[in-house]
Amino acid sequence: MMIITGIVYEALPFLLQGAVTTISLVVSALFFGFIIGLPLAIGQVYGCLWVKKIINIYVWFFRGLPVLVLLFLFYYGLFSITGLNISAFLSAVLVLGLRSAAYQSQIFRGSIQSISEGQLMAASALGMNKLKAVWNIILPQALRLSIPGWSNEYPAMLTESSITYAIGVTEVLTRGSFIASRTYQPMPIYLTCAVIFLFLSYLGLKMLHILEIKFKIPGFE
């Protein structure tokens, strides 16, 4: 027992460094996914036919492939063929971000479409152009409605991020398995990894909940 606590105690700083990598990866990928996903949703609702078609193909592609296939395709395929010197971490951010954008776009599309047509009509009647109306009237409402659905993206991304182990991103699981194979004590090490993941999950959801309360207004509960 002493040995095990000793191993965990020694491994902890090393694993926590991995937690920092994991959280940076998750936050960056979610942010990247948001930046790409929101315009995709707007394009899918308000764009012309060919814009909609291109976005549909994008969404179909990134939702249709397993994460691992995407990671290999980009990291060992696209990035190495084109000679781009992109690190495993950055590749992971790009791939998880682009994939998340596809999922996020559907969350935003749903909430944009749930805003009544009258809102846009009232904005037009006041002389607002479509861009201003979408930005000032539709999005502030749609984004509020998106928060609960979007909250799913965080734990999904967090758990998914461990798969970047496969391309050597030094996140929690990569480091965990390194120690596990060195010490032959997989159980305590992987349990520690699990606790770290659960803690990160709890922390993130708590913050999203605070965000939800902060933006809560009557009529959007």
Add this chain to the structure above:
Amino acid sequence: MEQNKELILEIKDIHKSYNGKAVLKGISFNVFKGETKVIIGPSGMGKSTLLRCINQLTVPDKGSVWLKGQEITHRDAKNINKLRQKIGFVFQDFNLFDHLTAVGNVEIALIKVKGMKKQEARNKAIFELKKVGLEKQASLYPAELSGGQKQRVSIARAFAMEPEIMLFDEPTSALDPELIGEVLSVMKELANEGVTMIVVSHEMGFAQTVADEILFLDGGKLLEAGPPEKIFCEPKYKRTKKFLSTLNELYGNVEGNKR
């Protein structure tokens, strides 16, 4: 009408069909400054469509609309937005911006469309809310307002843009009976101030006291038009008479209400 008054709105031969079904079959009339026109007629006969054709929320198939000598129809998006600022529109179901407070609803277009400074817009918005008796509710969200209050905010929102003309699309039809009065009295006040307006409504009492002219729309055409006394007491057509008597059954005797 009084021809010496300034011509505000000209509607010329408006046609509109939906899926091959003609809703408007050539509507023409003029609105002069300070006039209140009330459009009545059976539902589903294109009253709302006509109103929406005026500010191009619905694009008519044929015909033209002119605001103070400027054509509104056949415009590109940029120009139509400019012209829409001069036409206040009040919707049947309010369409208040649900994420903004009452004052936010009134000031947003002042800031984003007219380019007013925030403080200036706020002052103007509060002024307009006072006019409709809602300065105390300025910081409430639409979800916290009653239907009548919502509609008064929406009137203030449209009126804050200082339009040349106000269009009301059945402004009281979505309201509980006890809330209709507060909205009508705001509208009456506007009419008495000399605001030019077109109102689609079945509130006969309102029509009788403030309308300069009543237009009876039936079968996609303007069947008859005239001052309230004439339309209510001696309508030319059987259709008009029949429609009015249906309203009488619903709302009580129109002539009996006459003061």
